[in-house]
Amino acid sequence: MQFLVYILVYPFIWMISILPFRLLYAFSDLIYLFVYRIFGYRKKTVLENLRLVFPEKSEEEIHLITKKFYHHLCDMIVEAIKSLTITEKQMKTRFTFSNVELLQNLEKNKKSVALMCAHYGSWEWIFILQSYIGTKGYAVYKKIENKYFDRLVKRIRAKYNSYLITTKETVPVLLRSKVEGNVTLCGFVSDQTAKPHTALHWGKFMNIQVPMHTGAETLAKRLDMAVVFFRVKRLKRGYYETTFETITERPKDYKNYEITDLYFKLVEKQIKEAPQYYLWTHKRWKHRDKFPEDFIKKS
Template sequence: MQFLAYILVYPFIWLISILPFRMLYAFSDFLYILLYRVIGYRRKTVKMNLDLVFPNKSEAEKERITKAFYHHLCDMTVEAMKSLTISDAEMKKRFKFQGLDVIQDLIDKNKSVALMCAHYGSWEWIFVLQSYFDVKGYAVYKKLGNPYFDKLVKKIRAKYNSYLITTKETVPTLMRAKVNGDLTICGFVSDQSPKLHSAHYWTEFMGIKVPVYTGAEMLSKRIDMSAVFFRVKRLKRGYYETTFELLAENAKDYKNYEITDLFLRKVEKQIEEAPEYYLWTHKRWKHMDKVPAEFQ
């Protein structure tokens, strides 16, 4: 059944991927109408999240953010499909980088890099970053339920010398690279909501206390990686710019959770500047009423 789903859906994805960008975004506009107006995909979740973090914004402003967010979500969806056939030159034209010297300086110092980001802007085309550096790249991800689509996603990322690894694979993979003397760049999307039983640290995020992932920080300390935040800015439709900001060159010099807090403050600033580009369909604050006594 999973293979049947794959062979039925894959041709559609491929056809979308070869569309010229003008037609691609026309399809995105259609998708917006379908998701937002017809299906109402997670609209209650989006409204609840915006009401929580922006209690002082007017209903009109929150509605503007909501509509802009769904437009952006649909753009990211079709851009993910475009990754299947987009050329290196086209991707580099549309996903530019500022501050590559931050990464290169760390590599020159024989440091591997833990890239920390949020579900903000666009993370679909960040993998082209590896074409600028002669080190292997990894990204921690949640394995897809369909093994055929999972293999496809891995294949697309591997074009740029980037490899997807699960949470369980992260420590042994990065430790093996360190033992072998290989430098790596590993990406962590660090703003998810962890499961309660695995939550070690709670702190405020957008004014609300929540459990947070600390894996990127803990790995940086354990494997002696430098922690770097990357900020994605949407310039215009289909064009992005990413900048890099050093969080901690020597992670072991920082107190526990200090790097995580630095990261979260930068994410908050992004959201406050342009909230429509954050992933509001994610149930980020679902555990806010379960704060342990020691973190209250």
């Protein structure tokens, strides 16, 4: 059944991917009509999230951000599909880096990097970064249930010397690389909701206490990796600029979860500057009325 779905869907995806950008974004506008106007995909969740984190904004402002968000969401969908056939030259033109020398200098100093980001702007085209550095790149991801699409996504990422690894694979892969003396770069999208029963740290995200993922910080301390945040700015439709910011090159000097809190502060700053480019469809604050003590008592 998985293969049948793959062979039926793949030709459609491929045809979309070869569209020139002008038609690609026209198709995105069409998707927007269905996703936002007709079906209202997770609109209730989006509005709830925005009202929660921006209590000072009026309903008119909330709805305007919502519309802009759905336009951007549909653009990200078609841009992800475009990754299948986009050329390296096209991607380098559309996804640029303001200070890639920061990572290049860390590479020269034989320093591995835990690269942290959020579900903001565009994270689909960040893999072109590997064409600017020699460090082998990994990205932690959730495996796709359909194994054929999972292989496809891995193949697309591997074009630029980037490799997807699951959470369970992360420690052994990076530990082996360190033992072998290899310099690596591993990307973490760490702003999603952590399971409250297993979360080691609860902190403030947009001034609301939530359980937080701490894997990137823990791994950086264990393997002595520099921790770098990358900020994505949307310049115009289909064009992005990324800026890197070092959180620390000495993670062991920080108290437990201090790096995680610093990361979330950077994410917050980015969201407040242009909230329409954050991924609001997920229930990231669903545990906001709960506290660590509640789970400790029940366990």
